[in-house]
Amino acid sequence: MVYFCQIMVSGIVVGSIYALAALGLVLIYKSSRVANFAHGQIIAAGAFITYFLTVDLGLPIFFSFLASMVITFFLAMSVERIFLRRLIGEPIISVIMVTIGLSSIIDGLIYLTPFGTENYSFPAFLPTTPLTVYGVSISWTQLLGVIITFILIGAFSWFFKKSTVGISMRAVSDDQFGSMSVGISVPRVFGLAWATAGLSAAAAGCIIGNITGLNFDTLHAFGIVVFPVVILGGLDSILGAVVAGIIMGLIQQFASGYLDGNWGLSGTGEVAPYIILVIILFFKPHGLFGVHEIERV
């Protein structure tokens, strides 16, 4: 029973990180219909910037957390401005390939720094003894990660529902011409969408970096796993991203917890998200909460 609860807790922790990372993807897709394959790299960049600010410049960790969010905000916005602006209106395959190309470029840039190949770990800023409840243990870093994730998700939801900027972003994702006619600057909204995605990416990166240490390969793989999460939840639903993130986290942990080692299986945690994705797509082709697009001839 304790084992089951432990896996459940791990699943929720991992899942909420997935949710935070997926959030950024959904944000971009919702407003500009672009699937951003470079998201994993932005997460990694956010994590490395935080490390750099904390260790090399000596800022207290909370400040560097906020600072890296701000830096990634502008980084993502400039990426959108330089590369994606020209591609408004091009077929989706071109846009996807541009983001793939971008992911390679950011890869290359990260490899130029020592972060690309070396392993680093954040200095511990929380007590290292874990919290134990009924035999289930969770470390302070993980707990903090979950809390921050939910705070950010709540903030984003509020932002989209209540603030003017958020509403204009939703308007743009619904109908570009309509929102232009009421005076919303569509290109500016695109830039903002990318920038907020950068924010959430940096946050996700910091949290992952604190929990697992900074290894570029791991962060890289993260960027790929985020896609099944987003698709499972539906590409344009924030709630979907959160729910799907937690589901994927749980599935992963349960798969590796119960399937690995039996029947000679191993590494099931890696492949389980994809298998589940394919199965669910058969029944819900637009993901769990995705909007069924009505196409007309």
Added chain:
Amino acid sequence: MKQHFGVRQILGCALVLIMATAFTGSGIAGQVYKLGFSGAITGPTSDAGNPLAKGVEDWFKYVNDNKLLGDDTIDCTIRDDQYKTAVTKRNFEEYLDEGIVFYLNYSTGSTLGLKRDFEEVKMPTAPSSYHEGNLVDSNYIFIPVATYSENMVALAEYVVNNHKGSTPKVALFIHPSAFGRGPVDDTKKAVAKGLDMEIVEVVEHGKDLDNSAMLQRLMSKGVQYVISHTVQSPVATMLKDAMRLNVNAKSFGEAGKLTFLGAHYTGGSDLIALAGDAAENFYWTCSYNLTSEDNAKSKKQLELAKTYGRDDKAANSHNYAAGILQAQIPTQAIMMAKKAGLDITPANLYKMLNMMHGENEFESFAAVGPVSFSEDDHVGVDMVNIYKVENQVFRAISSIESVYMKKLRTGM
């Protein structure tokens, strides 16, 4: 008068002739031996490959600068294949076109993949991959140090010999690839041949963010020792999780806790950098001499690094030592061939390597034991040191040669 004239003339001619032969003689003597190295200087596993390549480069520069081969020099082309087998193959073909006499390889995948090519072209090769499978069906691969299987079985033997109580329960934590799985089979065979321990579970880790579930599962199954064979990050994550759950042993075999041990690539200074305090009391096997030991051998290693301007991290890395040793093997073979008056060709170097035992074995400052090869023994250094992390540094606590590995190899 004619005689006087004749003697001077003859002496003059003789002098000219001597000078001529001396000059042309040195022209012939200054031969260049071509070697080739292909490895992951950048890309996956380059945190090991990069210092290794530096070690190879520095040793050959040292040989040339200090004229260890007389007037002859070694020209070793060092190429980066980024761990891609296709690129390694391409590099190998190019080296063959250039006419190398010895080949240095790096990754497990490509060494296994090119095994047949080495046999076909009869090229003696020294890989940085110590995978036991490299020795199967191959006559031209010479592994510098104890194989991964040897490392793991040696650790298993150490556990069995030092465990207080009945049969120790062991879990294996390995990398999910051919590199990780190889030693598991050999360890199981050793147990079948009578090594008194019980392998409770073999865990192939993924890119886990959290190992708590796994550790709790192992504890509930009564596991006392965890032997790892993977790279440093997953081990560091596991050690940190273990410290957090307070299941890591403070002394060897402490009851009710897990003692962590690891083979070659699990440890090194990177592990301590990643795991910090959690790395205390981690046991590690390695055939290379560590600079933290601060003996005469490590001084030589640091000196070499300083001569060629390598930073501290590379100079103190056991991978740098690995590169040095890998480069010393062909150097030694070439020296033996020259002493025997043979031409430097792949066939002759192969013969020399097979004779490198007994009085021909050589000591290297990079390794903990002598390097010896023979027709039946293509593993250079058979000894491994067992290191333990004390106060954030690795300290040698013993040296062993695996007994069971020999039994498995000879099929006893």
Added chain:
Amino acid sequence: MAQNHWLSTGNFFTSYKQEQRNFLTHLDTSIFTFFLILLFAWPLFFDLGNKMMFVVDNLMIAIVAVMGLNLVTGFAGLISIGHAAFVGIGAYTVASFCRTLGTSHELITHFWPLVIVISGLVGAGFGAFVGLPAFRLKHLYLAIATLSFQMIFQWVINFMTFFNQGQTIFVGRVSWVTGRVGRNDHYEFWYYVILVVVVLLGFGIRNLLKTKYGRCLIAVRDNDRAADAMGMHPGLTKVYAFALAGFFAGVAGALHAYVYRGVGFESFTLHESVSYLAMAIVGGLGTLNGSFWGPVAIKFLDLQVETLSEVAGQYLPAGMNLATALKPFTFGLVIVLFLMFEPRGIANWWRIVKSYTKLWPFRY
């Protein structure tokens, strides 16, 4: 006014069949034949050395694979991020034969054309299987489904002991009418084989687009609801497109296995899939000659970057990981620049050059 058979001086077609000919003028045919003869003859005069022949062989295998990818992504409009998995399936079919029959079995060494065709068919089968979601999924969802297939393929290969858990499975040397193909002739021999395959498949694609199915493909790409309304079956068309792409990829994979004389999983990872997509796009999506330009450009770029980073590595401080950095950086930069400034790829440049020379010395 007689029709000039050597130059196109006007529109003299009297039947649809005439208009759809591959080579419209005798000049076209003769240039093409000359070019083919050149391709077959140059290895007899120039000896490139094993390494370059190896590179050329690799290049041509990529051409075969990208032809298939162009079919499914360019002509049918279905984004496939799992193409390397299909190529891998072809290669692992050959490997399965080797595992079960032994590497020097007659089937593998003497009947290798049959084995290559079988691998193609197995690839087609899996292609159809992966294409099944195309009945219900659209655009990005389908793309991610193909990505899932790629990851599942990677996991299966790494996990199953039948596939040696991702390690190299050896494939033996083949025999031809002249006897066993030895080490020295290996790359040259396979150059000819792959060249024949490329020419045959290239003609295949050219002709495919003239058939009813070819027009179906393009209609479904442009607007599948309209195509449905006109009586075509978009779902089946899409599945068939995936199957065809799978066939091409399977053949490419089998050739890959034979040229490398071994199959390891590293050549069939997600990175390779992305690479194939890049080749298709840089070459020109939806064109036949794009499938030739793309791989040439990307592979050429790869080699140059390697040489450049070797040279640069000697002059720059050792701390900078220039070599690792340059490869993905230039790869990404090339893709992004092409998409930003020439989204129709190199095929577009070729088209411009061709139309310019056709009318030369006239301007229009």
